[in-house]
Amino acid sequence: MDFHSPHLPGATFAGPAFNSLLRRLSELTGELEPPAAAWPARQFSLLADTGVLGWVIPRAYGGSEIDGRELMLGYRELSVACLVTAFVLTQRNGACQRIAGCGNEELKAELLPPLCTGELFATVGVSHLTTSRQHLSKPSVAVRETAAGFVLDGTVPWVTGATFADYVVTGGTCSDGRQVLVALPAASEGVTQLEPPRLLALNASQTGSIRLEHVHVPRRLSIAGPVEDVMKRGSGGGAGSLTTSSLAVGAAAAALARMQDEAERRPQLAETIEPLLAEHRTLEGDVLTAATVPFPPLLRGGQGGCDATPDARLTIESIRHRANSLVLRATQAYLAASKGAGFAAGHPAERAVREALFFLVWSCPQPVLSAALREFACGWGT
Numbered sequence: 001m002d003f004h005s006p007h008l009p010g011a012t013f014a015g016p017a018f019n020s021l022l023r024r025l026s027e028l029t030g031e032l033e034p035p036a037a038a039w040p041a042r043q044f045s046l047l048a049d050t051g052v053l054g055w056v057i058p059r060a061y062g063g064s065e066i067d068g069r070e071l072m073l074g075y076r077e078l079s080v081a082c083l084v085t086a087f088v089l090t091q092r093n094g095a096c097q098r099i100a101g102c103g104n105e106e107l108k109a110e111l112l113p114p115l116c117t118g119e120l121f122a123t124v125g126v127s128h129l130t131t132s133r134q135h136l137s138k139p140s141v142a143v144r145e146t147a148a149g150f151v152l153d154g155t156v157p158w159v160t161g162a163t164f165a166d167y168v169v170t171g172g173t174c175s176d177g178r179q180v181l182v183a184l185p186a187a188s189e190g191v192t193q194l195e196p197p198r199l200l201a202l203n204a205s206q207t208g209s210i211r212l213e214h215v216h217v218p219r220r221l222s223i224a225g226p227v228e229d230v231m232k233r234g235s236g237g238g239a240g241s242l243t244t245s246s247l248a249v250g251a252a253a254a255a256l257a258r259m260q261d262e263a264e265r266r267p268q269l270a271e272t273i274e275p276l277l278a279e280h281r282t283l284e285g286d287v288l289t290a291a292t293v294p295f296p297p298l299l300r301g302g303q304g305g306c307d308a309t310p311d312a313r314l315t316i317e318s319i320r321h322r323a324n325s326l327v328l329r330a331t332q333a334y335l336a337a338s339k340g341a342g343f344a345a346g347h348p349a350e351r352a353v354r355e356a357l358f359f360l361v362w363s364c365p366q367p368v369l370s371a372a373l374r375e376f377a378c379g380w381g382t
């Protein structure tokens with residue numbers, strides 16, 4: 001059974017080295033599950049060896065700067081091979097993209113070359129500026145501006161790979177409501193990485209909170225701000241970006257490929273697989289099309305279901321909602337087809353179902369969450 005996207009041969013990074021990377025990641029993926037749930041250090045050195053760490057780094061700093069469409073293809077392929085590695089890469093790439101897209105030339109020259117080779121690891125802790133703790137009246141991280149830079153106090157609730165990071169791209173809110181984004185050295189005085197909680201899935205991502213107590217960040221480490229809605233400026237993708245959908249598309253592809261293997265011995269499964277595969281093909285095409293639009297529109301209010309107009313179907317938020325819906329249904333169909341055997345810990349179906357649930361909570365802006373809740377309440381597309 002072929003796991004690969006039909007679009008892959010057109011990608012600049014496609015070839016024997018990338019194929020053997022995918023094979024290796026898929027062989028090693030078991031070690032990222034409990035009890036080991038090891039941090040994907042080995043996986044990251046493979047990504048470095050294959051040039052994947054340069055994908056979002058500008059050529060001037062040693063990277064390959066692939067375009068948005070190729071990046072989505074790459075994420076999709078990596079998530080088929082190993083969702084945890086692909087996810088950690090997206091958080092690291094999010095940090096690199098924020099740095100690469102900022103106007104601080106000194107910071108870019110200092111950090112981007114070692115990030116590109118993998119000598120440095122950076123991650124993001126930005127959810128408190130987008131999708132986490134938005135209902136609280138007090139900002140999660142308070143910022144005071146000084147002559148030398150900024151002082152940060154509070155909690156960054158979610159940071160993937162916090163204990164392995166050299167830098168965390170994070171920020172906070174000033175008393176006048178404006179926000180800043182900085183490249184925070186993880187070893188700064190006043191930074192404490194808290195023990196990552198045990199998660200339903202993706203434990204190897206070592207995601208936890210960090211506490212900031214009077215952390216002084218010099219202005220030379222500033223990425224943006226003080227400015228309103230700092231996460232809506234610059235590049236790096238906001239909450240619920242196409243990146244998240246690409247990973248969901250990859251996770252769905254992996255489940256469907258495994259289910260197709262099962263169907264070779266059980267032809268009655270075809271009536272379930274065929275419509276899911278057709279939906280997957282359309283969605284994958286839509287992700288790649290949307291990735292070629294410089295500023296795809298956000299959908300406000302509508303759902304962008306399968307009967308929506310093409311324009312509504314191609315909004316970032318409707319794609320995300322469709323991707324979430326598909327990965328949940330595809331993985332659960334795979335579990336149902338695997339029957340009790342698939343419910344045993346260690347079977348790929350139980351892992352796929354747990355990992356798919358992550359998309360319900362990862363970087364989900366309110367319209368995507370509302371669409372998911374409507375679907376749970378009424379059925380898809382109503």
Ligand SMILES: Cc1cc2nc3c(=O)[nH]c(=O)nc-3n(C[C@H](O)[C@H](O)[C@H](O)COP(=O)(O)OP(=O)(O)OC[C@H]3O[C@@H](n4cnc5c(N)ncnc54)[C@H](O)[C@@H]3O)c2cc1C
Binds near residue numbers: 157
């Ligand atoms: C495995 C994993 C890895 C992640 N990695 C990263 C990362 O590397 N970087 C990053 O920036 N983010 C990361 N995130 C964060 C993610 O993108 C979301 O921001 C996060 O899942 C939002 O959940 P929350 O519990 O913080 O939301 P919150 O909205 O803060 O909800 C927390 C709780 O508050 C209550 N609540 C929510 N809304 C309301 C309301 N309106 N009124 C009253 N009570 C309310 C509910 O009880 C809820 O359970 C990660 C998340 C996970 C699960």
